[in-house]
Amino acid sequence: MKGRRKIVGKIATYAALTALGAFTLTPLMWMAATSLRPEGSPLPTLRELVDGVLHPHFENYRYVLWFPELPVWRFAINSAVVTAGVVLLQLALCSTAGYAFARLTFRGRDALFAAFMLTMMIPSQAMIVPLFVIVKWLGWLNTYVGLIVPYPYLSTAFGTFLLRQFFATIPLALDDAARIDGCSHWGVFRHVILPSARPAMATVAAFAFIWTWTDFYWPLLATSSVNMRTLEVGLSVFKHAYGMTNWPLQMTAAVIVLLPVLTFFLAMQRFFVRGVVMTGMKA
Numbered sequence: 001m002k003g004r005r006k007i008v009g010k011i012a013t014y015a016a017l018t019a020l021g022a023f024t025l026t027p028l029m030w031m032a033a034t035s036l037r038p039e040g041s042p043l044p045t046l047r048e049l050v051d052g053v054l055h056p057h058f059e060n061y062r063y064v065l066w067f068p069e070l071p072v073w074r075f076a077i078n079s080a081v082v083t084a085g086v087v088l089l090q091l092a093l094c095s096t097a098g099y100a101f102a103r104l105t106f107r108g109r110d111a112l113f114a115a116f117m118l119t120m121m122i123p124s125q126a127m128i129v130p131l132f133v134i135v136k137w138l139g140w141l142n143t144y145v146g147l148i149v150p151y152p153y154l155s156t157a158f159g160t161f162l163l164r165q166f167f168a169t170i171p172l173a174l175d176d177a178a179r180i181d182g183c184s185h186w187g188v189f190r191h192v193i194l195p196s197a198r199p200a201m202a203t204v205a206a207f208a209f210i211w212t213w214t215d216f217y218w219p220l221l222a223t224s225s226v227n228m229r230t231l232e233v234g235l236s237v238f239k240h241a242y243g244m245t246n247w248p249l250q251m252t253a254a255v256i257v258l259l260p261v262l263t264f265f266l267a268m269q270r271f272f273v274r275g276v277v278m279t280g281m282k283a
Contacts, residue, residue, distance in 0.1 A: 031258075035060055035251040043247055060252040064235075072256075074227055075234035078147075079260075082219070082230060083212045085148035090208040091201060093156050098163030099189050103175065113164070120157045125217075132221055146222050147230070151212055159204040166200035167193055206268045213261050231257055 036056035037044055065072050100106075101113045131150050140146030170193060178188045194201070219230040229237070235253040 028258075031251045031254055034247055035255050037248045039063065039248055040246055041248055057248070060248050061256070064249060064252045064256060070234060070237065071227060072231075072234065075229055075231040076256075078144075078228060079213060079231040081144060082147045082151075083209055085144065086151040086212040087205050087208045089148065089151075090156065090159055091205060094159035094163050094204055095194065095197075095201065096189070097156075097160045098167050099193055101160070101164045102167035103172075103188070103193070104185070116157055117161060120161075128217070128221065135222060141222055142224050142228050147219060147228075150218065150222075151215075159207065162204060163197065163200050166197050170196050202268050206265060209264050210261055213264075214257070 034044055036058070037060075038057050039060055097116075101109060101116075135141055135146045135150055138146075140149070174192045174196075175188050178192050183191060214232060215230075216232045216236065219233045223229055223233070226234070235257060
């Protein structure tokens with residue numbers, strides 16, 4: 001009887017997870033299938049979606065990527081440059097700050113960390129206007145620097161918290177052993193902490209990548225020329241100007257924006273999950 005209940009419970013669990021997975025994937029499948037339908041087609045029915053998958057029109061992707069009136073490839077390059085810059089800057093800032101808060105002892109450390117964490121309560125929208133004024137005063141508008149440098153204010157506190165909690169779980173005995181061998185604080189950070197914290201670093205990198213690649217608001221404000229637009233902003237112009245009622249082209253643009261994020265997440269999923277699970281709540 002007990003074994004039968006266990007089997008029934010497993011079946012119910014897997015059935016619920018399957019239903020949840022299907023519910024989550026359905027919009028993505030609809031988007032991908034719609035992007036394969038002929039240009040100018042109306043909203044498809046289920047049968048038409050299946051027909052679109054069986055008879056795909058990849059010309060939509062060729063049309064969007066090489067659209068003569070919008071430099072879509074330039075948008076993609078801008079997004080790649082900005083995202084790579086933000087990820088590297090985020091890892092550098094969060095890892096060094098997390099190390100200082102987790103491993104160094106100095107006066108007011110805990111109070112400073114608490115104040116740092118309070119910045120997570122400030123909505124990013126409230127910081128947009130002063131941030132824009134500062135970037136304009138520095139002459140960084142419509143430049144890669146203006147797109148990259150201000151981004152970490154959105155998530156540096158979260159990334160620092162995540163890495164600080166992970167660093168706190170690494171045994172202090174490793175630091176002592178490294179110092180006996182002649183390592184300084186920088187040597188301990190480079191040779192002991194960073195190699196042990198790869199899952200957590202990958203987690204911070206994944207968050208930074210997803211947030212930056214999909215961000216719309218700041219690139220819209222910080223850029224004025226078409227050649228400096230990111231993919232998210234540039235394809236929104238395409239949607240409103242050229243494809244407002246053209247569902248296949250709209251979904252094609254959405255797939256182009258989503259595909260790098262999905263690919264990156266799937267590639268980093270193992271490290272991402274491990275980093276979140278292993279990040280303890282040790283003070």
